[in-house]
Amino acid sequence: MQDTTRLEHRLTEACDALWDLFVDPRSAYLDDTGQWWDSVATNGQAGQGVSVPFATEQQxxxxxxxxxxxAATNEFAINGIENRVSYLVGTGHVYRACVRKGTHASAELETEVQTVIDEFLEVNHWQARQQEIVRRLDRDGEVFLRYFVDSHGITRVRFVEPDQVATPRELVNVPEATFGIHTEPRDVESVLGYYIDGQPVDAAAIQHRKANVDANVKRGLPLYYPVRKNLRRIDKLLRNMSVVAEIQSAIALIRKHRGASRSGVEQFVADQSQTTSAGSRTRQLSHYAPGTILDAPAGLEYDFPAAGIDASNFVAVLQAELRAVASRLVMPEFMFTSDASNSNYASTLVAEGPAVKMFQRLQAGLETDDRDVMWRAVENTALAGRLPNDIRRLVDIQITPPSLEVRNHLQHCQVEKIAFEKGILSPQTWSLKLGLDYDQEQKNLAMHQGEREA
Structure with a gap:
């Protein structure tokens, strides 16, 4: 009995050792991307910094x-980002200076501020730069803009790569200087400066936009981080589906010789084929013209493997993975996959739809950050003496993003017309809603009237 028990233990140990050769026992502590699980303190509470999946600049x-x-290689990831750029930025936001309510600023001052804004938009190619801002924010989780001002007060903005923002070696042990951002000792939201390429830069010269993290986290998190494993599986699944289909379709037919010897089969192949040589290899090739009819002798069968291809079995799995990624983006599936067979555009982009609500929320954040940039350009002009120092008290900046909802344009125009006739809607705001420059349109109308009178 003891011998039997001892042999059983030895057999169990041998099986366990054999199992470890195929299954890594450490895999229980890794997620499906190969990353280690977040650490947990001994008291069962989450460790410090667990709200984000990184604790160091290297991570x-x-x-x-x-x-x-x-974002550079996955076609679905590219499509998702490009669609977000199209809906959030579109052909560009409209920026208009207007006299702030409760003040008595002149129309000339409003025109001067508008000239400064237009100058900034032209110098910085802002429409293209705004598209890049959204693309960078999704790809990197953050955007750094640096201001440069010349002697005339003209502001130019340039991108700073996230890799350039890093803590110098001599400050690695300073808690308030982590991740290349120097803050107040007990307030990470009060930024004092940034370290760019090892050099300190004042916070006033940088605008830092970050996404997908809490306010007390210094750096942003890329949009696709939670679904990166899904995107990798999508790539592999598409590749495997295509390779299998390619192999199956590449083999035109398989001849089955019933009861034939190997030498007989080889002789049959030689008689039916042409011999070609490529280097040291010899290949037997048979050419069949389109519409060829094959006559099989007794004992010879033809099998066509391409007839068994059924890619639909894998498409359902692929669609499930794609929907998982689309849900992260809070976008309808067709916006991410470009497959509109199961979606209705009109019903998707209604005013109360989740996608519209999401885009509106993102547009609001984009407007807030853009307004800060515009004010920086205006105030730098004021410091150069081209505008009054209290310009911010006198003038406001309105920003109008592209419309998102699918709507009845005739009905919408009728509502705006009623609001205009009742004195609720101004012609300037109405022009802004139509994407037109009110002042320019008035000049065009005056020129048209002059030509008619002439």
């Missing part, structure tokens, strides 16, 4: 590089 750089690779 953040690794995450950013993973998502950058997907």
């Amino acid at each position: 953040l750089a690794d995450i950013r590089n993973q998502v950058r690779h997907l």
